[in-house]
Amino acid sequence: MSFSAETRADLSRFWSTIESSAQIGQGRPGGLSRLTLGDADREMRDLFAGWCRAAGLAVEIDDMGNIFGRRDGLDNSLPPILIGSHLDTQINGGRFDGIAGVLAGLEVVRSLNDAGHITRRPIVIVDWTNEEGARFSPPMVASGVFVGRYDVEWAHDLIADDGARFGNELDRIGYKGELPCKAGEIDAYFELHIEQGPILDAEKRQVGVVTGGYPSHGMRVMFRGETAHTGPTPMDLRQNALVAGARWLTAVDDIGWEFAVLDGKATGSRLAAWPNKPGILSESAQCVADVRHPDPITARVMAEKMRRAAHAAAAMAGCSVEVEDEWTWGGDIFDAELVGLIRNEAVSQGWNWRDIQSQAGHDAYHMAMHCPSAMIFTPCKGGITHNNAENCDPGDFVAGLNMLLHAVVKRADR
Amino acid sequence: MSFSAETRADLSRFWSTIESSAQIGQGRPGGLSRLTLGDADREMRDLFAGWCRAAGLAVEIDDMGNIFGRRDGLDNSLPPILIGSHLDTQINGGRFDGIAGVLAGLEVVRSLNDAGHITRRPIVIVDWTNEEGARFSPPMVASGVFVGRYDVEWAHDLIADDGARFGNELDRIGYKGELPCKAGEIDAYFELHIEQGPILDAEKRQVGVVTGGYPSHGMRVMFRGETAHTGPTPMDLRQNALVAGARWLTAVDDIGWEFAVLDGKATGSRLAAWPNKPGILSESAQCVADVRHPDPITARVMAEKMRRAAHAAAAMAGCSVEVEDEWTWGGDIFDAELVGLIRNEAVSQGWNWRDIQSQAGHDAYHMAMHCPSAMIFTPCKGGITHNNAENCDPGDFVAGLNMLLHAVVKRADR
Numbered sequence: 001m002s003f004s005a006e007t008r009a010d011l012s013r014f015w016s017t018i019e020s021s022a023q024i025g026q027g028r029p030g031g032l033s034r035l036t037l038g039d040a041d042r043e044m045r046d047l048f049a050g051w052c053r054a055a056g057l058a059v060e061i062d063d064m065g066n067i068f069g070r071r072d073g074l075d076n077s078l079p080p081i082l083i084g085s086h087l088d089t090q091i092n093g094g095r096f097d098g099i100a101g102v103l104a105g106l107e108v109v110r111s112l113n114d115a116g117h118i119t120r121r122p123i124v125i126v127d128w129t130n131e132e133g134a135r136f137s138p139p140m141v142a143s144g145v146f147v148g149r150y151d152v153e154w155a156h157d158l159i160a161d162d163g164a165r166f167g168n169e170l171d172r173i174g175y176k177g178e179l180p181c182k183a184g185e186i187d188a189y190f191e192l193h194i195e196q197g198p199i200l201d202a203e204k205r206q207v208g209v210v211t212g213g214y215p216s217h218g219m220r221v222m223f224r225g226e227t228a229h230t231g232p233t234p235m236d237l238r239q240n241a242l243v244a245g246a247r248w249l250t251a252v253d254d255i256g257w258e259f260a261v262l263d264g265k266a267t268g269s270r271l272a273a274w275p276n277k278p279g280i281l282s283e284s285a286q287c288v289a290d291v292r293h294p295d296p297i298t299a300r301v302m303a304e305k306m307r308r309a310a311h312a313a314a315a316m317a318g319c320s321v322e323v324e325d326e327w328t329w330g331g332d333i334f335d336a337e338l339v340g341l342i343r344n345e346a347v348s349q350g351w352n353w354r355d356i357q358s359q360a361g362h363d364a365y366h367m368a369m370h371c372p373s374a375m376i377f378t379p380c381k382g383g384i385t386h387n388n389a390e391n392c393d394p395g396d397f398v399a400g401l402n403m404l405l406h407a408v409v410k411r412a413d414r
Numbered sequence: 415m416s417f418s419a420e421t422r423a424d425l426s427r428f429w430s431t432i433e434s435s436a437q438i439g440q441g442r443p444g445g446l447s448r449l450t451l452g453d454a455d456r457e458m459r460d461l462f463a464g465w466c467r468a469a470g471l472a473v474e475i476d477d478m479g480n481i482f483g484r485r486d487g488l489d490n491s492l493p494p495i496l497i498g499s500h501l502d503t504q505i506n507g508g509r510f511d512g513i514a515g516v517l518a519g520l521e522v523v524r525s526l527n528d529a530g531h532i533t534r535r536p537i538v539i540v541d542w543t544n545e546e547g548a549r550f551s552p553p554m555v556a557s558g559v560f561v562g563r564y565d566v567e568w569a570h571d572l573i574a575d576d577g578a579r580f581g582n583e584l585d586r587i588g589y590k591g592e593l594p595c596k597a598g599e600i601d602a603y604f605e606l607h608i609e610q611g612p613i614l615d616a617e618k619r620q621v622g623v624v625t626g627g628y629p630s631h632g633m634r635v636m637f638r639g640e641t642a643h644t645g646p647t648p649m650d651l652r653q654n655a656l657v658a659g660a661r662w663l664t665a666v667d668d669i670g671w672e673f674a675v676l677d678g679k680a681t682g683s684r685l686a687a688w689p690n691k692p693g694i695l696s697e698s699a700q701c702v703a704d705v706r707h708p709d710p711i712t713a714r715v716m717a718e719k720m721r722r723a724a725h726a727a728a729a730m731a732g733c734s735v736e737v738e739d740e741w742t743w744g745g746d747i748f749d750a751e752l753v754g755l756i757r758n759e760a761v762s763q764g765w766n767w768r769d770i771q772s773q774a775g776h777d778a779y780h781m782a783m784h785c786p787s788a789m790i791f792t793p794c795k796g797g798i799t800h801n802n803a804e805n806c807d808p809g810d811f812v813a814g815l816n817m818l819l820h821a822v823v824k825r826a827d828r
Contacts, residue, residue, distance in 0.1 A: 091689045092641045092697070134691050197646030214645070218692070227506045229800045230681040231628070231706060231774035232611030235674040242682055243667045249660035253731070260649040267644040268656055269692045271685055275505045277548050278632070278683045278702045279775075280800045283506070288692045292645060317667070360645035361693075386643045386694045 031388020037169035061177025084126030094390025119412035143363035198383030207399035208356035208377035213330030217303035218290035245285035247313035335372030445802020451583035475591025498540030508804020533826035557777035612797030621813035622770035622791035627744030631717035632704030658731035659699035665723035749786030
């Protein structure tokens with residue numbers, strides 16, 4: 001049975017799921033604070049799993065807490081199509097970041113149910129655990145385990161600033177599943193996400209076809225010094241790790257401005273010093289920073305400047321420096337055929353669209369290491385995100401949702 | 415009855431009190447972590463108050479938790495002599511900082527008891543609450559209330575990083591006394607303290623006569639920005655308060671190096687950003703910094719550079735800045751007559767001594783706003799302090815202890 005090109009997703013039904021989600025884990029006015037593996041995350045997971053079952057999906061949980069809702073195809077021996085994103089938020093997060101992508105997947109299967117259309121391949125919708133990394137670092141850790149980048153034991157041992165252990169929190173909220181977190185063969189991965197940048201909104205575009213991601217390099221660094229009195233200790237005898245951290249994040253910000261004219265960005269996002277108190281020099285400072293640039297060679301140069309700046313900052317403060325973790329993502333990682341399929345939907349459905357590069361990290365980056373992957377971006381007001389003022393209208397999703405629906409069906413019926 | 419110039423304090427009895435104190439609130443090897451108004455602070459207070467009562471002192475507690483142990487004089491209508499310091503420590507503190515001064519006061523009254531000498535004026539030994547400021551900021555807050563610099567209600571409302579309220583913690587440990595924290599007429603204030611710097615140890619001096627303090631200026635500043643995504647947000651739209659804080663503390667450190675050749679110091683001691691997480695720009699950063707210089711005009715210039723650097727850092731990071739608190743201390747604050755009395759004891763007792771300026775803040779600075787005050791410094795190994803490696807021998811106290819004893823008696827018998 002063919003699927004009518006005229007079929008449209010039910011925008012108001014999709015929007016009602018957004019509104020229900022926005023009741024769970026409310027933060028500042030209009031925003032959410034639904035940190036991964038907290039009680040609100042459990043409540044949201046329960047709601048989502050219930051919606052999946054009501055839509056006839058077979059729900060499975062893996063041992064990283066990823067939730068899979070599977071809709072059988074005509075030939076279940078074929079590798080499935082995955083549609084996914086995340087339901088967790090930043091501590092001062094919005095109602096759409098990640099959430100819109102998971103619920104768009106749900107709307108796709110509901111629309112297929114309405115149409116009575118069984119695709120040739122199975123379709124699986126996914127909620128990835130801890131995309132944000134706002135409680136447990138690194139972000140996107142569960143999709144990383146899924147594709148074999150991280151070990152599951154290592155991920156279970158991650159400790160949050162609140163002292164909680166990832167594996168224990170999974171147990172506590174009842175979402176450590178039986179299924180091993182390990183990707184089988186997958187035909188294609190789709191992810192719809194709000195842009196989290198100002199471009200589509202500024203250009204009044206209805207949708208963006210994501211061609212890849214800004215090449216990005218990040219580091220978590222530990223500076224170590226020695227406690228001493230802030231008063232009598234001479235400047236040349238100091239080993240103030242807080243100063244090492246401050247100098248590094250200042251240097252990183254300078255790198256960002258140096259490359260800003262071609263849209264480079266550099267960010268110091270974390271500085272956790274100890275004891276971090278008046279009267280005493282700090283003995284340790286953990287810092288996180290990253291650089292991003294549309295051009296991969298420039299991004300690499302920025303990363304090397306960031307790395308050398310860490311050593312220079314440590315030297316200037318009389319401290320040692322240890323790189324605890326490094327990561328890189330982005331580039332031309334998305335599948336040309338899949339991107340073309342999405343672009344064709346934009347054209348044939350007549351939306352006002354453009355190609356766009358992602359500047360944020362997404363689980364799709366991990367999935368692209370494993371199978372053909374692609375993303376669709378929808379507009380958000382002023383590009384504001386990771387903030388309770390993040391905002392979208394239902395109409396902001398109409399193009400992306402219907403492009404996702406038809407691209408998925410075409411791929412699944414192939 | 416005259417007091418024999420040959421009388422010596424009991425060094426081994428003094429040392430035994432140091433050793434008993436070092437059992438309470440143990441931190442890293444050799445050090446203490448006896449934060450103010452915690453359970454270990456209560457235990458130490460109980461021990462100290464017991465020692466006072468056993469020495470025949472009348473113990474009173476005021477509503478800031480300051481402990482006073484009073485030894486009557488021949489004429490109790492005369493203003494008393496106070497001897498004080500503090501029993502709280504930094505989170506990674508030593509066994510002598512503050513503690514030696516309180517226990518030296520105790521040894522003075524015990525030595526007077528042994529000699530059967532009643533001074534003309536009363537003598538009061540004091541443990542000041544929260545000298546360190548390691549849990550509740552600002553430091554020296556209780557001596558500040560005592561001399562009328564701060565309001566007691568304001569101090570009771572101070573909140574620690576652990577969420578505790580100063581007044582509630584006073585109640586909890588049973589040390590919110592009936593006595594209003596308000597200084598009456600006081601004849602003189604003496605404080606013995608370890609130097610917390612390398613000078614006496616490097617010059618093999620037995621004792622330092624403190625003539626004043628390095629003029630010092632400090633600020634607590636709040637930078638405010640806006641949360642946003644670390645990825646897509648362009649450099650010129652960012653308001654990352656963490657970057658404002660890092661830039662300020664970097665500039666403060668630069669000021670320290672600029673003035674280091676004449677022994678200037680500048681310190682960034684605290685940067686507490688929120689949310690301070692990978693993936694999100696921080697909306698707030700509270701920072702503390704100070705500058706110190708032996709010359710008051712230079713210290714003032716350094717302070718102004720520090721203040722302007724805060725505004726420049728905020729501007730560069732697109733943030734606002736608010737000065738939450740400012741303080742200054744030091745200068746030629748100690749009483750010439752009292753300093754001369756102590757110096758005469760150094761000479762007549764034949765110690766290897768020198769005049770010295772304090773570089774740390776002390777309760778004596780507050781007391782000097784109210785009555786003639788002076789300090790005695792004793793050596794500590796390598797000047798190491800606010801660190802568990804802080805170390806002294808009993809012999810390091812022999813000069814200071816006996817100078818204190820005889821200077822106090824001469825003043826009290828005046």
